[in-house]
Each structure stands twice: as C-alpha cells, then as structure tokens.
Amino acid sequence: xxxDLLLGLQWGDEGKGKIVDVLTSxxxxxxxxxxxxxxxxxxxxxxxxxVLRTIPSGIFHKNAKNIIGNGVVIDPVVFHKEIEGLAKxxxxxxxxxFISRKAHxxxxxxxxxxxxxxxxxxxxxxxxxxxxIGPTYMDKTGRNGIRVGDIELEDFKLRYRALADKHESMxxxxxxxxxxxxxxxxxxxxxSIEELKKLTFIDSEEYLNKSLKEGKTxxxxxxxxxxxxxxxxxxxxxxxxxxxxxxxxxxxxxxxxRVKEVYGIFKAYTTRVGSGPFPTELFDEVGSxxxxxxxxxxxxxxxxRRCGWLDLVALKYAVQVNGVxxxxxxxxxxxxxFDTLKICTAYKYKGKEISHLPYNIEPENVEPVYTEIxxxxxxxxxxxxxxxxxxxxxxxxxxxxxxxxxxIKVVSVGPDRTQTITK
Ligand code: GDP
Ligand code: IMO
Ligand code: MG
Numbered sequence: 001x002x003x004d005l006l007l008g009l010q011w012g013d014e015g016k017g018k019i020v021d022v023l024t025s026x027x028x029x030x031x032x033x034x035x036x037x038x039x040x041x042x043x044x045x046x047x048x049x050x051v052l053r054t055i056p057s058g059i060f061h062k063n064a065k066n067i068i069g070n071g072v073v074i075d076p077v078v079f080h081k082e083i084e085g086l087a088k089x090x091x092x093x094x095x096x097x098f099i100s101r102k103a104h105x106x107x108x109x110x111x112x113x114x115x116x117x118x119x120x121x122x123x124x125x126x127x128x129x130x131x132x133i134g135p136t137y138m139d140k141t142g143r144n145g146i147r148v149g150d151i152e153l154e155d156f157k158l159r160y161r162a163l164a165d166k167h168e169s170m171x172x173x174x175x176x177x178x179x180x181x182x183x184x185x186x187x188x189x190x191x192s193i194e195e196l197k198k199l200t201f202i203d204s205e206e207y208l209n210k211s212l213k214e215g216k217t218x219x220x221x222x223x224x225x226x227x228x229x230x231x232x233x234x235x236x237x238x239x240x241x242x243x244x245x246x247x248x249x250x251x252x253x254x255x256x257x258r259v260k261e262v263y264g265i266f267k268a269y270t271t272r273v274g275s276g277p278f279p280t281e282l283f284d285e286v287g288s289x290x291x292x293x294x295x296x297x298x299x300x301x302x303x304x305r306r307c308g309w310l311d312l313v314a315l316k317y318a319v320q321v322n323g324v325x326x327x328x329x330x331x332x333x334x335x336x337x338f339d340t341l342k343i344c345t346a347y348k349y350k351g352k353e354i355s356h357l358p359y360n361i362e363p364e365n366v367e368p369v370y371t372e373i374x375x376x377x378x379x380x381x382x383x384x385x386x387x388x389x390x391x392x393x394x395x396x397x398x399x400x401x402x403x404x405x406x407x408i409k410v411v412s413v414g415p416d417r418t419q420t421i422t423k
Contacts, residue, residue, distance in 0.1 A: 071251020
C-alpha cells in the first residue's frame with residue numbers, strides 16, 4: 001500500500017489536527033514525521049476540545065496505531081504531561097502509541113539554549129516557542145544529539161551529563177540574564193524519562209515499511225507549515241525541520257515512490273505567530289476582526305496570531321514544493337460577514353509584477369496585488385453540504401482552484417469534527 005501526507009501550507013495552525021482526526025477512520029496508522037512540542041494540534045468532537053503536541057492526532061480513534069517518527073524531537077517532560085492529559089479519556093495509550101528509537105530528545109538545556117539564543121537576538125528574535133526545537137535539531141545535524149534509543153543504553157546518564165555540561169558552557173557564552181534551576185529541571189526530566197520508558201520504543205522505519213507490505217494504510221501528519229520549512233520557508237524566521245513533503249520521507253524512512261496523495265491544508269485567510277515577513281498582514285480593524293472571529297491565539301504559547309488576506313503567491317509555492325494533490329480549505333466560517341474579501345494574486349517586486357515567491361518577501365521588497373471578491377453574510381457553521389454554501393463562497397473557492405490548479409476537496413466551517421464539508 002501507499003502513504004498519504006497531510007501538510008500545512010502556510011505558517012502553521014491551519015487546522016491539521018482537526019483534519020487528521022477526521023481522516024483517521026480511513027487509515028490504519030497515523031505517523032508524525034517532524035517537529036516537536038512547538039506544535040499544537042487541536043481536535044474537537046463530542047463537546048471535547050483537546051490540544052496535542054507530540055502525539056499524533058489519530059490517538060482518539062480506537063483502532064489506529066500512532067507512530068512518533070525518527071524526524072520528531074521529543075521533550076519527555078511535555079510528553080509526560082500530554083500522556084497524563086489523555087488519562088481522562090479512558091484509553092490504553094500503550095497499545096496504540098509507539099516511538100521511534102531514532103527520534104531525538106529535547107534536554108532541559110536545549111530549552112535554556114533556545115531562550116538564551118532568542119534573548120541574545122533582541123528585536124531580531126525568531127519568536128520561537130521556546131521549546132528547545134532549534135538547539136535540539138542543531139545537535140542532531142551536528143551529530144551530538146541524544147536519541148530515544150539511547151535511553152536503553154547503560155551509559156545514558158553519562159551521555160546526558162556530557163551534553164548538558166557542554167550546553168551550560170554555551171549558555172554562559174550567550175551572556176544573557178537567564179534565571180533557572182537546572183537541578184530541578186533535570187529531576188523533572190529524569191522522572192519523565194521513567195514515564196517514557198512505559199511506552200514501546202520501535203525501529204519505526206522497519207515497522208512502517210513492514211506495515212505497508214502487509215497492505216496497511218498510513219497517513220503522515222505534518223507539523224508547522226511549508227512557510228516555516230527550514231529550507232523553503234521565510235528563513236531565518238522558520239522552524240528547524242523540513243515541514244514539506246520530503247520531510248515525511250526522511251522523518252519516517254518511507255521512500256518517495258510510496259507517497260500517493262498529498263493533502264494540503266490552508267486557512268481561507270492567513271495567520272502567522274512569531275516574527276518574520278508576512279506580505280498580506282492586516283494592521284487594521286479587518287485583521288482584528290479575523291483574529292477575534294477566528295479566535296486566533298496560539299494553541300502552544302497563547303500568543304496572538306497575526307492575521308491577513310489569503311496569499312495565493314505563497315499558496316502556489318507551497319503547492320508546488322509539496323506536490324499537493326488535494327486542498328482542504330479551513331475556517332471558511334471566519335470570513336462570513338465581510339462585504340468584500342481580498343485575495344493576493346501577485347506581488348509588486350522591484351517595480352515589476354511577479355507571481356512567484358521571491359528570495360526576499362520583507363514588506364520593503366514586496367507589495368501584494370489584490371483581487372477583490374464579494375463576501376457572504378450567511379452563518380456557515382450549521383451547513384453540512386456543499387450545495388448549501390453561499391454562491392459568493394463557491395466563487396471564492398473556484399477562484400482559488402483556478403489560480404492554484406488543484407481541487408479544493410474539503411471546506412471546514414467550524415472547529416468540530418462534524419463541521420467538515422466534502423465537495
Ligand atoms: P494545527 O496546528 O494546524 O492543528 O491548528 P491549531 O489547532 O493550532 O489551530 C487551528 C484552530 O482553529 C484550532 O483552534 C481549531 O479548533 C480551529 N479550527 C479548525 N478548523 C476550523 C474551522 O473550520 N473553523 C473555525 N472557526 N475554527 C477551526
Ligand atoms: P503547528 O504544528 C505556528 C513558529 C514559531 C516561530 C517559529 C520558530 O501547531 O502548526 P520554533 O519553536 O519552532 O523554533 O519556532 O515557528 N512555529 C509555529 N507557528 N504553528 C506551529 O505548529 C508552530 N511551530 C513553530 O511561532 O515563529
Ligand atoms: Mg497549531
């Protein structure tokens with residue numbers, strides 16, 4: 001069998017968690033392939049609202065197996081809290097959640113290094129979630145990291161100490177005011193490691209490829225979004241992993257020719273949390289209205305998300321880099337009530353109009369060119385079929401499909417599992 005991918009196409013928080021949950025009934029296995037607890041994937045069903053961080057969004061389904069792949073970075077402390085948070089749902093997590101031995105561990109000192117690095121940058125800070133993501137991936141590519149499989153080794157604590165000591169001297173190098181009690185952080189870390197050990201560690205590339213041979217279906221769940229990809233995003237204002245389709249192959253050990261569908265998730269408008277360029281950002285009452293109606297506050301840090309119009313230049317770029325085969329448009333309901341909507345179809349760049357994403361998209365380099373589309377007033381949240389949707393929304397959808405040349409298969413009209421309309 002083949003693997004399908006589900007990816008965010010913007011700057012994260014597109015609604016990946018909701019859609020993975022909706023799609024899980026069609027899959028045997030849900031596998032996270034990159035990122036870590038910088039992610040916050042929200043699921044809503046039966047009146048329950050739950051945010052997942054490292055655990056794949058298929059966990060609430062009875063039969064699906066959930067894999068945390070080698071490309072993911074795990075903070076045992078956050079992970080333990082996540083597991084505790086699932087206790088009230090009366091599920092046997094150990095029978096359906098498996099962790100790759102090759103996934104890297106986020107150490108307490110990685111979190112401190114993240115904070116020190118951000119503090120040293122002043123205004124130029126990335127706006128990281130401060131979860132230690134950057135420093136952990138730096139240790140991975142620098143070949144210094146500690147992996148989940150190392151927990152099973154006798155010298156795990158020695159390896160930990162050597163790396164943590166090195167980190168402490170690096171923190172001192174930053175010369176910033178950072179208050180912390182490392183002993184307390186380490187006690188919490190090692191207690192959480194004991195909890196982590198209650199789960200099964202696997203050679204996940206072997207598990208997944210064997211499952212494919214047995215005819216099982218796999219959905220790979222991305223975190224963050226394409227514009228936060230370390231190679232293709234708005235560098236340096238990105239995360240430290242490959243969030244795009246290729247990242248699913250390296251983050252799970254699945255060959256490219258095994259990938260079939262690539263589901264691209266995007267919001268009907270755009271949001272971004274943290275620093276970095278955002279050409280269609282709105283600083284007026286329209287942007288504030290989107291933030292308010294869309295409840296645009298980060299699910300991890302609670303920070304207000306910046307809001308703006310849909311950017312088709314960026315969306316086309318993401319579709320191209322990922323080879324998206326189907327689009328899922330999220331939060332259509334949030335755009336109800338605006339008289340006119342704008343869609344960015346090109347940028348003015350160095351005096352010329354361009355329709356591709358250039359190297360620099362800082363506000364001083366690009367000015368969005370907009371097409372105006374008539375808005376709709378109807379409340380979409382109770383609608384269940386495509387036919388019921390207002391004509392203006394269908395026009396909006398058709399405009400996007402024509403520009404991007406990929407069909408929009410699903411329109412999401414609310415956070416709940418049931419508020420999902422298939423075209
Ligand atoms: P993820 O990181 O991509 O999984 O997205 P987040 O969970 O961080 O953010 C998406 C937010 O939008 C969550 O609060 C969801 O409950 C909510 N959401 C998802 N789809 C819709 C939708 O169609 N309409 C509305 N109003 N909210 C939605
Ligand atoms: P999900 O999976 C939105 C952003 C941070 C910051 C930048 C780098 O929920 O969509 P990092 O902590 O990764 O070093 O931060 O990336 N960021 C996200 N923004 N959704 C996310 O995840 C994000 N994960 C990281 O705000 O700008
Ligand atoms: Mg999120």
